[in-house]
Amino acid sequence: SNRPAIGFRFDGQGARRFGDTTAANIGKPFAIILDGKVISAPTINSAITGGSGIIEGSFTIASASELVNLLNGGSLPAPLTVEERRSVTASLGADAVRAGQLATLIAFAGVLVFMVLSYGFLFGGISVVALLMNGILIIAAMSMTGATLTLPGIAGLILTLAMAVDANVLIYERMRDEANAGRSPIAAMDAGFNRAMVTIVDANLTTILAALIMFWFGAGPVRGFAWTLSIGVVTSVFTAVLVTQVLLAFWLRLRRPKKLPIAS
Structure with missing residues (x-):
């Protein structure tokens, strides 16, 4: 009949x-249960009577393959009992996104307090301004690439906030050491940016390599996290170095202090 059997x-x-x-049952249906x-x-x-035969019918390749898989698989070794059943609706996803947004605000507030106190x-305040600029650049880059800010993406954004501040901490601590060593404010600031730059680039380079590996081999939420993290690494280096340097240079030129405020 030119049909699968x-x-x-x-x-x-x-x-x-x-x-x-x-x-004993010719002409009757034989149920396979x-x-x-x-x-x-x-x-x-x-x-x-020979021990072998064929099952014919209106099979397609797909339906015949499905029946073969069922026959080869056989019965389950144990009964399947449903213990719990839940329906996941869109409202649960919205609640999760709102929780992520709240976590982002809390993280930003914690970073702000830490930087001001330290x-x-x-x-x-300048590091917080650079941090805000970093967030704007991340959202702009995601909009240009058509990326969606999912819950894993929010996690990558929060991680980026900490990494952006980490670069500022490296720069400021180097400035503080140079200022405490007796160097002028201009020399201390210049040394802070130049000598901390190697460490900043090295740390962020390893992070972006890890993010690219996750994006290449991952799928779904993992790729969303990796993409947001990759964008954040690039923008954080830009804002932590360039934006902070421009603002501090403007303040230094305007006030011409004899001592940096962060020197102990």
Whole structure:
């Protein structure tokens, strides 16, 4: 009939039992039951005594393959009991995103307090301005690439906030060491940016390599996290170095202090 058919074969004992059954039920349907459900019911056309036969019908390649897989798989070794069933709706996703947004705000507030307490209102405030600029650049880059800010993306954004401040901490601590060593404010600032730059680039380079590996080999939420993190690494280096340097240079030129406020 030029249609797919399914071949089967029994062992010796099965061939005898199957032959007796088919001989006594010619013209009747033969139900194939798996886990209490009839998965096929072909009609017995003749006695099958040789231990092998075929199942014919209106099969397609897909339906025949599915039946073969069911026959080969056999029964489950243990019954499946449903202990709990839940329906996940869009409202749960919205709640998760709102929780992520709240976590971002809390993280930003914590960073702001830490920077102000550690380096004063001037240097801490400048790092917060650079941090805000970093967030704007991340959102702009994601909009340009058509990326969606999912919950894993928010996690990458929060991690980027900490990494951006880490660069400022390296720069400021180097400035503080240079200022405490007796160097002028201009020399201390220049040394702070130049000597901390190697460490900043090295740390962020390893991070972006890890993010690229996750993006290449990951899928779904992992790629969203990796993409946001990659954008954040690039923008954080830009804002922590360039934006902070421009703002501090403007303040230095305007006030011409004899001592940096962060020097102990």
